Amino acid sequence: MDAIVLHGVTKRYPDVTAVDGLDLEVPEGICLGLLGPNGAGKSTTMRLLTAQSLADEGEIRVMGLRLPQQSKQARALMGVVPQLDNLDEELTARENLEVFAHLYRVPRQERRAAVDRALALAQLTDRAATRTVNLSGGMRRRLLIARGLVHQPRLVLLDEPTVGLDPQVRQELWSLIVRLREEGVTTLMSTHYIEEAERLADDCALMSHGRIVARGSPEELVKEHAGAEVAEHYASQERQAEIAALAAEAGVPTRRTGPSISLLKSEQLPRSLEEALGPPNVRRPATLEDVFVVLTGEAVE
Numbered sequence: 001m002d003a004i005v006l007h008g009v010t011k012r013y014p015d016v017t018a019v020d021g022l023d024l025e026v027p028e029g030i031c032l033g034l035l036g037p038n039g040a041g042k043s044t045t046m047r048l049l050t051a052q053s054l055a056d057e058g059e060i061r062v063m064g065l066r067l068p069q070q071s072k073q074a075r076a077l078m079g080v081v082p083q084l085d086n087l088d089e090e091l092t093a094r095e096n097l098e099v100f101a102h103l104y105r106v107p108r109q110e111r112r113a114a115v116d117r118a119l120a121l122a123q124l125t126d127r128a129a130t131r132t133v134n135l136s137g138g139m140r141r142r143l144l145i146a147r148g149l150v151h152q153p154r155l156v157l158l159d160e161p162t163v164g165l166d167p168q169v170r171q172e173l174w175s176l177i178v179r180l181r182e183e184g185v186t187t188l189m190s191t192h193y194i195e196e197a198e199r200l201a202d203d204c205a206l207m208s209h210g211r212i213v214a215r216g217s218p219e220e221l222v223k224e225h226a227g228a229e230v231a232e233h234y235a236s237q238e239r240q241a242e243i244a245a246l247a248a249e250a251g252v253p254t255r256r257t258g259p260s261i262s263l264l265k266s267e268q269l270p271r272s273l274e275e276a277l278g279p280p281n282v283r284r285p286a287t288l289e290d291v292f293v294v295l296t297g298e299a300v301e
């Protein structure tokens, strides 16, 4: 079964169509990375899945339940981790989790074990009695995730889980997300960090202007859209424009990066193009970042 199904979903705001006929299916048990530049519609998609926002058109199902009609039942089955930290600073780590265990209707006699389990998963057992205001940024973020897991949901929505965090904290959160997957929890994670998707996601859906423009494992996406190798030519802006025109004529995707222009799928360049360009300055393996730039037209972090 698919844990999430979006079919022809559209969400319009007065000035922009944030989600535009979106089709997306997330099979149970995988971690899907919803990847896209700022403004692509990732957060709006997340809000539609929690029924915080209502679609203008289309069909949404979560764990087989229809949204928004059955959103209450659906919410009980999913764990939602918001982008913004809205923990109660006056409460301890344990108390923050207890409040949510109560809200999620974890039976009274099971609450303590549920909270202990969530604390352990987030490696916060020894901080259980610490007031949230005294936790480090990384600990708070882990607590925020633990809070979304306290009722042992089978589906977790993570909205930009590591945005704005320093690399070490990000690594800690990645380990936590890997543990979730090992437990068989379905995870939908929005991110604009390529590396995050590359490391954690079984499957990536690349979003741009409210639609999915490509879908597959990171390896499949790289192979299909960027090939095996990228050839970089360092050249003046004029020469780069010439190279871009020649490549476009031959149907070869390119990307510009300041002093150089890169030709994707360079292992299969037409002979005539290779001769016209001469040898590249650098050859390197293609990456998911190349795919992202070619398909969305945007640079990323």
Ligand code: ADP
Residues within 6 Å of the ligand: 013, 014, 016, 017, 018, 036, 037, 038, 039, 040, 041, 042, 043, 044, 045
């Ligand atoms: P992402 O999460 O990929 O950065 P968003 O879903 O936040 O993208 O935004 C998609 C588009 O919808 C953007 O152009 C954004 O300005 C617009 N948008 C998002 N939320 C609202 C809102 N509440 N009101 C009006 N426009 C919005």
